[in-house]
Amino acid sequence: DAGVIQSPRHEVTEMGQEVTLRCKLISGHNSLFWYRQTMMRGLELLIYFNNNVPIDDSGMPEDRFSAKMPNASFSTLKIQPSEPRDSAVYFCASSYFTTGMNTEAFFGQGTRLTVV
Amino acid sequence: KQEVTQIPAALSVPEGENLVLNCSFTDSAIYNLQWFRQDPGKGLTSLLLIQSSQREQTSGRLNASLDKSSGRSTLYIAASQPGDSATYLCAVRHSGYALNFGKGTSLLVTP
Numbered sequence: 001d002a003g004v005i006q007s008p009r010h011e012v013t014e015m016g017q018e019v020t021l022r023c024k025l026i027s028g029h030n031s032l033f034w035y036r037q038t039m040m041r042g043l044e045l046l047i048y049f050n051n052n053v054p055i056d057d058s059g060m061p062e063d064r065f066s067a068k069m070p071n072a073s074f075s076t077l078k079i080q081p082s083e084p085r086d087s088a089v090y091f092c093a094s095s096y097f098t099t100g101m102n103t104e105a106f107f108g109q110g111t112r113l114t115v116v
Numbered sequence: 117k118q119e120v121t122q123i124p125a126a127l128s129v130p131e132g133e134n135l136v137l138n139c140s141f142t143d144s145a146i147y148n149l150q151w152f153r154q155d156p157g158k159g160l161t162s163l164l165l166i167q168s169s170q171r172e173q174t175s176g177r178l179n180a181s182l183d184k185s186s187g188r189s190t191l192y193i194a195a196s197q198p199g200d201s202a203t204y205l206c207a208v209r210h211s212g213y214a215l216n217f218g219k220g221t222s223l224l225v226t227p
Contacts, residue, residue, distance in 0.1 A: 033214050033215065035217075042217060042218075042219045042220065043205070043217040045214045045215070045216070048213070048214035055213070055214075056213060056214060091159060091160070093160075093215070102147050102148055102167075102209065103165075104150060104162050104165045105150060105162065105207075105209075105215055106162060107152075107159045107160040107161075107162075108159055109158065109159040110158075110159050
């Protein structure tokens with residue numbers, strides 16, 4: 001397996017534009033996490049899905065952020081409209097979770113987003 | 117809310133030293149604990165996963181221990197090498213919930 005795959009690796013966009021980040025889970029995994037990393041705040045959880053269902057979206061900053069899992073292996077994180085304070089590295093991670101079993105979480109290489 | 121603290125925030129050691137990184141968490145009802153390594157500009161690489169029923173895990177020169185009752189984990193690195201220089205992150209997970217991360221320890225191993 002190629003691991004968790006994120007695209008694009010780098011994104012530079014102008015304030016007000018829509019940004020879509022993509023993530024492909026490891027085959028067989030059913031848990032999907034989106035994190036944001038900045039120097040000031042470290043790694044922050046944005047949203048967590050299990051079996052395609054959002055379990056915890058309390059970290060989504062505001063209505064400008066939305067995340068979906070259109071199928072069991074793929075997720076998108078959309079920011080509309082983007083703002084300079086959204087500039088950060090966005091990570092996607094996946095693992096397998098069921099009652100009584102919880103595997104390692106594996107991270108993608110991240111998308112470095114710059115909003116100018 | 118679970119708080120995860122890593123001490124020290126930064127550490128510099130000469131090559132060959134054995135070292136210990138610390139992680140503490142406030143809620144001991146965890147499902148598992150995972151140690152990661154992050155190189156500058158890169159993603160997170162999983163090093164070790166300790167389930168709540170386990171006391172330690174070993175991989176090569178790395179050994180991680182878990183004491184749930186005291187809310188602590190340590191990552192022991194034996195015979196450190198310059199290639200070990202990176203940021204080390206500890207994350208805890210409660211059943212059904214996402215990983216909760218500490219701020220990390222930035223390690224520099226000098227030749």
